[in-house]
Amino acid sequence: MPTYRQVGFEEKFNGQRLREQLDFLEERRDEALQSMLKYKQLMARTYNRRVKSRQFRVGDLVLRLRSASQPKEQGKLSPKWEGPYRVKKVVGPSTYELEDLDGKAVPRTWHASKICRYYM
Numbered sequence: 001m002p003t004y005r006q007v008g009f010e011e012k013f014n015g016q017r018l019r020e021q022l023d024f025l026e027e028r029r030d031e032a033l034q035s036m037l038k039y040k041q042l043m044a045r046t047y048n049r050r051v052k053s054r055q056f057r058v059g060d061l062v063l064r065l066r067s068a069s070q071p072k073e074q075g076k077l078s079p080k081w082e083g084p085y086r087v088k089k090v091v092g093p094s095t096y097e098l099e100d101l102d103g104k105a106v107p108r109t110w111h112a113s114k115i116c117r118y119y120m
Helices: 011-050
Strands: 061-065 081-090 095-099 105-111 115-117
Touching: 061 095
Parallel strands: none
Antiparallel strands: 061 081, 061 115, 081 095, 095 105
């Protein structure tokens, strides 16, 4: 008993159908590329709409993420932020050097995603 796939197959047209599929291969690749680029633009637009820019100036008071400074000393109920600290220097577009309120420097630089503004 032949299967559905075998019923529609005719050997004399096989070579012709393969050539037709090869002719459409470049078009299909172009369509896939256009679809992929459109999707990337949509994802970039969605990300840019939702992202919150964090920029701090020298002297701003901030909290730093505790898991970034002490990753092993965490518990479910432990505080997520510690501080306050003062921004000592802006190193890069989103990288900062911090100091505590007494003026003692905090080791290493901190990315803006690991600190948040402190409101008094």
